[in-house]
Amino acid sequence: MSILVNKDTRLVVQGITGREGLFHTTQMVAYGTKVVAGVTPGKGGQWVLDDKIPVFDTVKKAVETTGANTSVIFVPARFAADAIFEAADAGVELIVCITEGIPVQDMMRVRAYLDQKGSRLVGPNCPGLLTPGEAKVGIIPGSIAIPGNVGVVSRSGTLTYEVLYAMKQLGIGATTTVGIGGDPVNGTSFLDTLKMFEEDPQTEKVVLIGEIGGTDEQKAAQYIADHMTKPVVGFIAGQTAPPGKRMGHAGAIVEGGEGTAAEKVEALEAAGVKVAKHPEEIAHILKSL
Amino acid sequence: MKLHEYQSKQIFAKYGVPIPKGRVAATAAEAREIAAELGGRVVVKAQVLVGGRGKAGGIKLANSPEEAEAQATAILSMKLKGLPVRKVLVDEAAHIATEIYLGITNDRAARKPVMMASAEGGVEIEEVARKTPEKIIKTHIDPLLGLRGYQTRDLALGIDLPKEHWKAFSKVCFGLWEAYQKSDATLAEINPLVVTEEGQVLAVDGKMIVDDNALFRHPEIAEMRDLDVEAPEEIEARKYGLSYIKLEGDIGCMVNGAGLAMTTMDVIKLYGGEPANFLDIGGGANAEKVAAAFRIILSEPNVKAVLINIFGGITRGDEVAKGILAAMEEVKPEVPMVARIVGTNAEEGRRLLANADMITADTLVEAAQKAVAAAKGGAQ
Numbered sequence: 001m002s003i004l005v006n007k008d009t010r011l012v013v014q015g016i017t018g019r020e021g022l023f024h025t026t027q028m029v030a031y032g033t034k035v036v037a038g039v040t041p042g043k044g045g046q047w048v049l050d051d052k053i054p055v056f057d058t059v060k061k062a063v064e065t066t067g068a069n070t071s072v073i074f075v076p077a078r079f080a081a082d083a084i085f086e087a088a089d090a091g092v093e094l095i096v097c098i099t100e101g102i103p104v105q106d107m108m109r110v111r112a113y114l115d116q117k118g119s120r121l122v123g124p125n126c127p128g129l130l131t132p133g134e135a136k137v138g139i140i141p142g143s144i145a146i147p148g149n150v151g152v153v154s155r156s157g158t159l160t161y162e163v164l165y166a167m168k169q170l171g172i173g174a175t176t177t178v179g180i181g182g183d184p185v186n187g188t189s190f191l192d193t194l195k196m197f198e199e200d201p202q203t204e205k206v207v208l209i210g211e212i213g214g215t216d217e218q219k220a221a222q223y224i225a226d227h228m229t230k231p232v233v234g235f236i237a238g239q240t241a242p243p244g245k246r247m248g249h250a251g252a253i254v255e256g257g258e259g260t261a262a263e264k265v266e267a268l269e270a271a272g273v274k275v276a277k278h279p280e281e282i283a284h285i286l287k288s289l
Numbered sequence: 290m291k292l293h294e295y296q297s298k299q300i301f302a303k304y305g306v307p308i309p310k311g312r313v314a315a316t317a318a319e320a321r322e323i324a325a326e327l328g329g330r331v332v333v334k335a336q337v338l339v340g341g342r343g344k345a346g347g348i349k350l351a352n353s354p355e356e357a358e359a360q361a362t363a364i365l366s367m368k369l370k371g372l373p374v375r376k377v378l379v380d381e382a383a384h385i386a387t388e389i390y391l392g393i394t395n396d397r398a399a400r401k402p403v404m405m406a407s408a409e410g411g412v413e414i415e416e417v418a419r420k421t422p423e424k425i426i427k428t429h430i431d432p433l434l435g436l437r438g439y440q441t442r443d444l445a446l447g448i449d450l451p452k453e454h455w456k457a458f459s460k461v462c463f464g465l466w467e468a469y470q471k472s473d474a475t476l477a478e479i480n481p482l483v484v485t486e487e488g489q490v491l492a493v494d495g496k497m498i499v500d501d502n503a504l505f506r507h508p509e510i511a512e513m514r515d516l517d518v519e520a521p522e523e524i525e526a527r528k529y530g531l532s533y534i535k536l537e538g539d540i541g542c543m544v545n546g547a548g549l550a551m552t553t554m555d556v557i558k559l560y561g562g563e564p565a566n567f568l569d570i571g572g573g574a575n576a577e578k579v580a581a582a583f584r585i586i587l588s589e590p591n592v593k594a595v596l597i598n599i600f601g602g603i604t605r606g607d608e609v610a611k612g613i614l615a616a617m618e619e620v621k622p623e624v625p626m627v628a629r630i631v632g633t634n635a636e637e638g639r640r641l642l643a644n645a646d647m648i649t650a651d652t653l654v655e656a657a658q659k660a661v662a663a664a665k666g667g668a669q
Contacts, residue, residue, distance in 0.1 A: 078505055103473050103503035104395060108432040111400045141602035144632060156548025158600040162653070165600070165631060182547060185400045211548055214397050237551040240536075240558045241567070248532040248547025248569040250502060251397075256415055261555075278556045280652055 002131040002176040003151070003196040003203070004094060004122070005070065009135045012037040012068035012092070014075055014083045016048060016055060020098075021074035024139050025049065028072075031136040037062040059083075059090040072128060072137050073097040080124060081106035088119040095187070096137050097124035104250070107185040114187065121187025125250065127157040127179035130164075140164075140177060148173020150286060151197035153190055154209035155182050155216075155249070159237060159279065163209060166283040175203045182249025184213065190220035198228055205231050205289055207282055208273070210264055212238035213252045217264040225271035233285045234273040236261045290499050293336045295378045296513050297495035300472055301479070306464035307457075308492050311380030320361035323379040325354040330382040333360040338518045339370040340413065347374065350382060372517050383493055388481035389448060390414055391461065393430075393469045395476075402430045402469065404462065406444040410481035436466040457490035458482075472510060473503030522566075522585045529581040531570055538563025540664050541586035541595040541624075543579070545570050545609075553598045556653050562661035565592045579609075580616035587622055594664035596656055597628040606630040606638030614645055625663035629656035 011028070015021040016038025026049060029035050035053055040046075044057030056062040059071065071087040073080060073095065080099040087095045095114075102124050114121055122129060128138010133147040139157075145164040152174050154160040160179055167174065178193050180186055190208060197203045206228075210217040217236065224232055239261040241247045243254040254260050265275050276282045292300070295313045302308045310327055313336065314320040324331045335347030342348050347369050351357035357379060367374050388410030396403040407425045409417045417424055426447030428440045441459040450458055461482060469477040476498040483493050504511040516524055526533035532547065536554075540562045544550035547569045554564035566589070570582050586595055599609045609630060617626075627648040630638040639649045648663065650656035 077502065101502045103500050103506075104475060105402075105432065105470065105473050105500065105503065108395070108400055108402065112432045139602075141633065144602065154548070156546065158544075158546025158602065159548030159552055161600050161602050161632065162549060162552075184395070184397050209548070211551060235552075237548045237555065239555040240564060241551055241554070242534070242536065245534050245567075247534065247551050247567055252547060252551070277559055278654055279552060280654060 002134060003200050004176060004178065005129045005131050005135045005137050007034070007134045009070050009137065010034050010036045010066065010068045011137060012039060012059060012062045012066070012071045014039045014059065014071055014073045014087065016040055016053070017043050017046070018074055022048060024074065025053070027142070028136050031142040033135045033137060036066040036068050059086045059092065063090045063092060068092065070094040070137060071096065073099055075099060077101035081110050084110050084121060085113060088114055088117045092119060094120050094122070096122045096126070096128050097187070098126060098128055098138055100125040102183065104183070104185055107183060111185055111187070122178065123181040123187060125183045126181030127160060129176060129178055130174070131176045132174055138179065140179065144168060145177065146173035148175065149202060149204040150174050150207060151200065151203040151205070152177040152207045152209070153193040153197070154179055155211050155251070156209060156237065160209060162279045163207060163235070163282050166280045167286065170283045170287050172283060172286050175200060182211070182251050184251035190216050191223050194220055194223055194228060198230060203230065205233065205286055207286070208232055208234045208268070210234065210236045211249070211252050212236070212241050212247065212254050212261050213259040215259065218267040221267035221271040221273065224273060231289050232273045233282050234268045234275040235279060235282055236264045236268070236275065290501055290504065290514055291338045291518065292497040292499065292510070292513055293338065293376070293515065294334065294495050295336055295376070297477070297497040298492060300468050300497065301464060301492055301495055304464040304467040304471070306461050306468070306479070306492050307490065308495070309380040309383055311378060313376050313378050314361060315376050317358045317361040317365060320377055320379050321354045321358035324351060324357035327379070327381045331357050332380050332382045333357055333364060334378040334380065335364045335367065335369060335374040336376040336378055337369045337372045337374050338515055339372060342369060345369045375517070380493070383483055383491055384486040385483045386486045387484040389450070389483070390417070390480045391465060391482045392476065392478035392480065393465060393474070396429065399429055401432060404428050404430060404436065404440065404444065404466070406448050408448040410483070414480060430466070435470070436463060453488070454484055454490055461490055461492065468497070472497065472507060473500045474498060475500050522588060526568070526585055529578055531568060531578065531582055531585070533585055534567040535589065536564050536566050538565045539591045539593040540660050541565045541589070541592040542598070543568050543570060543582050543586060543595065544598045545600060549598065549600060553596065553653065553657070556657040557596065557660060560654070560657045560661050562657065562664060565589055576612040576615035579612045580619050583616050583620040583622060587620065587624070592624060594625045594627065594660050595622065596660040597626065598653060598656060599630045601630060601632035601635055601638065605633045606635035607641065610638035610641040614641060617645065625666070627656050627660040627663060629653060
């Protein structure tokens with residue numbers, strides 16, 4: 001078992017003929033993900049990857065023809081919001097947006113629209129999802145994680161790889177890794193993901209990797225305290241980040257004294273989460289649980 | 290990206306928000322001319338991107354063109370919180386009867402814009418929020434519907450605005466909403482919005498922050514960027530697509546990925562060191578990018594050691610190592626360098642770097658400890 005993506009995932013890649021899109025499609029196919037279609041407006045009728053994957057002009061056409069149920073988006077930031085709307089209108093259940101740099105007002109409109117439509121968005125500005133041994137939707141390097149019983153959810157990319165890698169060194173594997181992304185307004189939250197891990201029978205432990213900015217970690221802490229039966233190990237990046245500065249991620253900023261690492265660590269610890277001091281320690285804490 | 294008061298007010302005016310008559314001046318002589326054109330009492334205001342300009346002496350009244358010139362001379366020679374004053378705004382002085390606060394910002398938790406009004410205008414809104422949060426009236430705006438008329442009446446009622454001003458207030462609310470939406474702002478604020486003795490509703494101050502990610506569709510706003518507020522290294526870094534923030538410590542950091550870059554800083558601190566910067570080189574560490582990153586890190590004379598932390602995922606470790614070596618050839622750093630490369634082809638990468646006299650480490654903790662030791666050694 002796993003959450004969100006597995007061996008039955010039928011994936012459509014939006015922006016499949018772009019440099020990033022094509023490169024990562026190759027990687028996803030090599031991992032064993034069922035990539036059934038690609039979309040690039042104006043390139044419908046072409047085939048990519050040794051003529052194995054058909055390209056369509058629209059997501060609607062791709063879904064009708066191939067039965068795709070999940071989409072991954074690699075289109076540039078200025079077209080990304082439109083790509084999300086298109087996927088939602090085509091009835092795609094799960095939309096994973098890798099693109100970084102989408103204007104935040106676009107994302108507020110996307111969120112308001114998706115809340116009415118019922119499609120789930122993961123990201124944007126995220127590395128996507130990995131269910132080791134089954135499917136990879138996004139850009140997480142497949143070789144750094146093994147199948148196991150730990151659910152991982154994170155706002156970061158390489159920091160997540162670091163944690164998966166440290167887990168693998170100790171023989172600890174993951175059910176699913178969910179990169180929810182580093183933007184201030186995103187689709188799936190920590191809270192949403194924790195609920196799914198709590199309900200997933202194969203997930204026995206959870207790792208939550210947060211960072212400065214916003215209050216999503218605090219909301220997650222409240223849920224953990226009230227409802228979670230599985231142990232959670234936490235980590236918060238940005239203890240040394242100066243206030244008022246955006247630390248790479250659009251959402252990683254302490255504003256008006258809010259969203260500091262210290263308050264997040266405090267909220268998590270109060271909810272019984274073991275908070276690691278550095279990423280390698282996460283794997284050691286998991287081992288001891 | 291923050292906009293100056295005069296820029297913000299010009300944008301507000303474009304969407305129908307009444308602002309005082311006035312213009313911006315770069316010299317005292319120009320300030321005098323503007324004051325003469327306006328006639329009567331004027332206010333001379335320093336255009337710098339810091340709060341508390343009034344308290345710092347950057348805002349002065351003048352009763353004549355001569356006085357305006359004198360005030361402008363004084364203000365243009367000032368530095369406010371370290372920033373030079375390059376321009377002053379000369380505005381007609383309003384006869385203020387009441388001061389209110391009106392602003393729109395992104396409510397991150399609600400994932401919607403929120404419009405806020407308060408009868409406590411003219412003071413810092415954060416101060417009001419801390420002391421008397423009940424005096425701030427809020428209304429969330431549906432991003433698909435936009436601001437609705439009844440919401441402006443809710444605000445007017447909430448701040449006890451006399452009914453004769455509601456229509457003018459509503460017009461300002463809609464103007465501010467349009468300015469916010471059409472400019473992709475993350476903050477649009479009028480503080481104070483005044484009711485004059487003549488009964489006019491007027492935005493005498495203005496502040497805007499525009500979403501950097503949206504500047505591609507606002508080239509006219511992108512041109513307004515004030516480079517004074519950014520460290521020169523930060524401007525240089527942006528040219529190469531690097532994300533760099535200068536800090537106070539002595540250990541330079543070069544990392545791929547924002548979360549890992551923050552974590553690297555934290556682990557340095559955990560082991561008794563102080564990071565000199567945040568630097569995310571992003572994906573695909575090619576030699577050109579790495580060289581630019583080295584130059585920027587080493588331009589800071591405080592830096593006594595550099596920690597390179599790269600997680601090779603799709604980017605292979607040996608390729609990153611080659612990029613680092615090529616960059617070192619060019620930059621020839623003189624401080625100790627600690628490199629940690631993990632992930633795909635990391636062993637080959639480490640071997641290449643060890644041959645080049647770099648200190649290598651297997652784990653982030655080990656790398657941080659070695660960098661802290663190297664920085665302390667260099668200080669003796």
